[in-house]
Amino acid sequence: MKQILSILSLFLVLCFAATAQNGPGKKDSAGNKVAAIKIAYLTSKLNLSPEEAQKFWPIYNKYAEELRKVRNDARKNNTPELEVEEKVLAIRKKYNSEFSKALPPEKVNAFYKAEKEFGTMLKKEWMERRQKKGEKGARASE
Structure with missing residues (x-):
């Protein structure tokens, strides 16, 4: 377990270092940071073995790319x-069988739950930051 956490920590440091090279205010930087945090969150929640992780992450990357494409096209x-x-649900159904090849059913279910939890946490964090930013702006104009 310690080895996995060490590898994950190294991965996160590398991700943050790579995104920092884009410079402040770059859209890619924020998106990459969120993706790195999501990977860490999912890894922690799913407690993947090295074998499971090796099978899971390539499938997840394809899944995430398809979802990103659908959402970008929709925008x-x-x-x-x-x-x-409907398109998102179709993608989830398609990848459910793919994830089941890499993970036991309880971890596949845990993945979908963790993904939803992460989205909820992200939205809550965004709202809190937005509210704080609004409060600072109100104080500055007084």
Whole structure:
């Protein structure tokens, strides 16, 4: 377990170092940081063995890329939300069988739950930061 945490820590340091090279204010930097934090969160929640991780992450990367493409296309084309959610669900169903080849069923289920939890935490953090930023702006204008 310590070895996995060491590898994960090294990975996170490398991710943050790579994103820092983009410079402050770059959109990629924030997205890469969130992705690195999500990877750490999922790794922790799923407690993946090295063998499971080796099988899981390549599948996850394809899954995440398909979801990203659907969401980006929807944003560009102003696609109705219901249609986007149907596409997302289709991707999740497709990858459920792929994830099941790499992980036992309880970990696949835990993955979907952890992914949802991460999204909720991210949204909460964003809202809190937005609220604090608004409070600072209100104080500055007084």
